[in-house]
Amino acid sequence: MTAEVVNLRQFKKKQARAEKEKQADQNRISFGRTKAEKQLTKALNEKAERSHQQGRIEKPEDDK
Numbered sequence: 001m002t003a004e005v006v007n008l009r010q011f012k013k014k015q016a017r018a019e020k021e022k023q024a025d026q027n028r029i030s031f032g033r034t035k036a037e038k039q040l041t042k043a044l045n046e047k048a049e050r051s052h053q054q055g056r057i058e059k060p061e062d063d064k
Contacts, residue, residue, distance in 0.1 A: 033041075
């Protein structure tokens with residue numbers, strides 16, 4: 001019964017590459033949006049802001 005010999009330097013490099021690939025996948029999900037998707041989000045946010053501002057009740061200022 002012999003154990004498999006592992007080169008520690010190669011193992012560490014392989015592990016680091018896997019970590020970087022995992023981070024890249026997360027970044028693709030977070031930041032990988034098309035221009036159309038970005039514009040749609042921006043338009044929806046602006047519409048929500050306008051709607052919020054329209055419902056606002058302005059209080060008259062008291063002049064003393």
